[in-house]
Amino acid sequence: MNNKMAILGEGDSVLAFKAGGVDAYYATDREQAKSLLRKLAKEYGIIFITEALATEVDDLLKKFNQTPYPIILPIPSGSGEDGYAASKLKERMEKALGVDILFNREDK
């Protein structure tokens, strides 16, 4: 698999990643993000995607969970995290273990 990294985001904040050697791509709406993601999935090993966009294309992301690569990682954007990644984490934990072993302490 390809050893390249890409970032897909909606704002300028993705520009910062360029300095770290990550290729930056922009998408503003759902359809654009989807088609871009499909294209990037063939070329890159790791794709970072901002949480706001990840929420939009959630159904597409599920498909990529079948194979080891590409890895699509939701990351918080400039405006901070919106809980998408945390909710995914929780979902997986409940799926596998049936109980929540990490977050329940914080809720109380």
Next chain:
Amino acid sequence: MARLNVNPTRMELKKLKARLKTATRGHKLLKDKSDEMIRRFSVLIKLNKKLRDEVDSELASVLKEFAFAKGHMSESAIENAFMMPTAQLDISCQTKSIMNVIVPSITVSQSLSGGIYPYAFSEVTSEADYSVKKISQVIEKLVSLAEVEKQTAMLADEIEKNKRRVNALEYVMIPQLEETIHYITSKLDENERASITRLMKVKSMIAERQK
């Protein structure tokens, strides 16, 4: 539980017994697999949570710095400053197997960060310097988070699938086989008793006639 639709013969009984044996053994093995996967998963998910928290806070601070830098500089200057990578993270993407689940495994073989900024200091604010410097460190962490998160995702899927298999064996397959075996055995016993009584009857009838 419904029993299987088979003829009550010795042949079938033998086949079913073999199937039951296989099913029981398979059930035990899958259950063990499930236990081990869950153990590994709980380790991974804790690591995942830790990394995720770290990345969230670090990335937030980097992006804040970046936002400051962007506010202070012109559009073209910022383009120039961030166009060229200062650090190229050399990753190699491989796969490994956790309990027969093929998951990604990434090794960061070499990270070139020499503190060389690809721009003149005169046109760039110090915030930009910081964010350029920090971003490469954050990306290294992001890569390991990506690896762990994918591993947990795939493992969670596999655990769920495995759980279904275990349940199907435990609550459908095995009771069905047991019930069918019981049915065939009682049917065969019944036949045997019937033939014995018949023989006894025939014998007594012959004895009667010979008198």
